[in-house]
Amino acid sequence: MLDRRPVVIGVAQRTYRTDDPAAAGEPLLLMEDVARAAFADTHANGVSARVDSVRVVNMISAPYANPAGALAERLGLAPGERLYTSIGGNTPQWLVNRTADDLAADRVRIALLAGAEALHTLRLASERGIALAWTRRAGHPPMIGDTRMGSHPDEWHHGAQMPSQIYPLFEIALRAQRGETPAAHRQRIAPLSASFARVAAENPHAWFRDGKTAAEIGTVTERNRMVAFPYPKFMSPIIAVDQAAAIVLTTADEARALGIPAERWVYLHGGGDAHDIWWLKDRVAYHSSPGMALAFEQALVQAGVAPDAFSAIDVYSCFPAASAFAADLLGLPADGSRPLTVTGGLPYFGGPGNNYVTHAIATMVERLRTAPGTLGLVSGLGWYMTKHAVGIYGTAPPVRPWERPAREALQARIDGLAHPPAVPTATGRARIETYTVLHDRDGVASNAIIVARLDDGTRTFANLEPDPEGFALFEREEMVGAPGHVHTDAEGRNRFRLIGS
Secondary structure, three states, X not given: OXXXXXXXXEEEEEEOOOOOHHHOOOHHHHXXXXXXXXXXXXOOOOOHHHOOEEEEOOOOOOOOOOXXXXXXXXXXXXOOEEEEEOOOOOHHHHHHHHHHHHHHXXXXXXXXXXXXXXXXXXXXXXXXXXOOHHHHOOOOXXXXXXXXXXXXXXXXXXXXXXXXXXXXXXXXXHHHHHOOOHHHHHHHHHHHHHHHHHHHHOOOOOOOOOOXXXXXXXXXXXXXXXXXXXXXXXXXXXXXXXXXXXEEEEEHHXXXXXXXXXXXXXEEEEEEEEEOOOOHHHOOOOXXXXXXXXXXXXXXXXXXXXXXXXXXXXXXXXXXXXXXHHHHHHOOOOOOOOOOOOXXXXXOOXXXXXXXXXXXXXXXXXXXXXXXXXXXXXXXXXXXXXXXXXXXXEOOOOOOOOOOOOHHHHHHHHXXXXXXXXXXOOXXXXXXXXXXXXXXOOOOEEEEEEEEEEOOOOEEEEEEOXXXXXXXXXXXXXXXXXXXXXXXXXXXXXXXXXXXX
């Protein structure tokens, strides 16, 4: 009987440090470097000659017309499938899950997965007025995966467009749902963030290895300015990094035929993919994620394990809320007392565009090889708590062949959930569902984004009238549930006024 259970047979990752943009490598060369290293990591000859699929994670810094094809050409690979993913931090694990499906169905023999960013080099070149030849290329390759934009114009209109402006909405909703005071909340998320920084300090691939303490991360200073309440800069992901990672996947039969030592094998035991109701304005609530819960459920059920089965985990960590949501689903504390990463997290290890999770998987594989018989879990997250992917890994063979249920019916459970109807403009009494206060680059409060629920049950986005005292109140007191009045101004923007103010 054929053994088509998927196995990771090679991984590699690199962090490239140079302050000379002219001497730095472009993303294609970084991917070539880690791909060759991943082939070498298999400890077998002839692996690259049998690769029939090259799959590249979406890159911010590289406008190549055919990234996977260009990488395959650099590596001298035989003709085969060439794929490029859509945007999202979930995509590396989603891509592993999809590749496992293809391996089990005999659609692929050996797949190379890779990604890279050179955003540190791009930033330096921009600051110094240096033109980089590779940035002048133009390319819009076709993509696999969900290509929808992550946010809606009604959200943009009120300042909710970037991750740093949106994830605080989840954080404050979770804080209110837990009944934490703002002060107690700060005392939890700063140690949570510091626990990631401690792991990054021990990771030679991490961009920042200074092991920032909870006090450093949680105290607002000139260097650690407030970005969007309650997140200062040191809790925010760092994307200006030059990093690359690659994974080689095949089946147990193929690995055996190639003579790859069994101690290099790490099986994929389970995988889950799902997304929440797409637009932020339409979510069921902001203190939970049904899509994330479904992705975890799928992976755990397929692997046949309980949430406490893992010796190591790496949950997505763009902002503390993302990690806390995942920790809750696993029944783990989100206060820094239990490590939630093997890599170090996006604010400290580095957040190379969409490719952080490729590094997390590579790190997890290396960890599991040193601890035979144990299991590890990796999760990824795309857009705004929107797209979710989970993978479960282990050196012991799974007891069942790789087979996942049809995901369309499972996803329909999420898509069909009842949620408050959203309206672009509104007038009337309302209560605050969640909020954040945005700060400019000097750390000065400049705007407040409010998600409000009107008395008729509808939901709308709004902004607080500009008022330093009002901004300070929203950062000092719990304002979730506070009553107010919404009206639409002459520019079509909703304004929220606290009743009594």
